[in-house]
Amino acid sequence: MDDFSQSTAGPVKLKGVGEGFRLTVDPTQSRDVLEAEIRKIFDRLRHLTINAKVVIDPGGTEGYEYLIEALSRFLKSEYDVGQVTGPGRPRSAAVEEKRRRDVDQSWDYRKSDVLMLYGRVRSGQKVSTRKHLVILGDVNPGAEVIAGGDVLVMGKLAGMVHAGCMGDTGAIVLALDFRPTQIQIGDILAAGVRPKKKGRAEVARVSEDGIVVDDYLNSDPFGRIPWPEVR
Known part of the structure; x- marks a missing residue:
């Protein structure tokens, strides 16, 4: 489903996101008014509502769990929607900073720091990167x-x-x-290291x-x- 939005001056606003919808509702309005406004919007989208995920957001306010639950029952009964949830709690500043740092360091935004080779490195050959x-x-x-990094x-x-x-x-x-026959990490050198168990993966x-x-x-x-994490 392509993203779309339907802005109205009324107590219900709809935005399509991914495979579902986000409903922003005015919690000061009665349940009957909200259901009537939702019906006006969803009647035109009935073919898109089956099994759709819906987020109900009472304007960023808290303490309206009962309203979310009532509208959830209404949507599931009338329009066969799938999962219905509230807006969730906003992330704390610390969590948001951690998320931002992870995105900045994400492999989606980095060029490869790895040289990958296929095949056998034979006696007399040297690979350096x-x-x-x-x-x-x-x-x-x-x-x-x-x-320069891991091997x-x-x-x-x-x-x-x-x-x-x-x-x-x-x-x-x-x-x-x-x-x-010889292993060096940084400036630390060791002569041949005997494997603890032949044929087992080991890390130095x-x-x-x-x-x-x-x-x-x-x-x-x-x-x-x-x-x-990105190394």
Whole structure:
């Protein structure tokens, strides 16, 4: 349904939004008056009202739940609308600021910060990028991969790897089969790291003790993040 609005000088105003409608009603008017005004509008839209979502807004005022409930019963009975709700509570300043920041950082508004490669990185080959690096394949012994951000290998990591090469010790290295000959994160270097379990996804990060490697599923490194963030 295309957005549209029907502005009137009366006690009911209608706006079409998405797959439904928003009714702004004057709560000082009687229920009979409001139902009569709604009927004038909805009789012309009957073919669009079936299962439509409707929001009833009593002019931004509170304490009119009974009116919303009564008009909801009227709309469902007369016009077979679907879900009917009130306008909801306005967001607090803190919630609105968080929402604005999330939108500003949303992936919908960003160019890609990831270099994604398909295939095997073979011995003697070197891949270097200032971005995050994702490899859908293996990194063979004798190969080297370097990234300014995280390194994710969706296969076997058996070569040399350097994540956070511009000094980012918050970067991580993740591989489905983790057995690099050398690993470096930021300026922290470690020689070959033995996998805890062969063929298990593991993730390396910097801690107070240097570079530590954990089972990815057991450690759940991103489990405390409430929703996706842009790295």
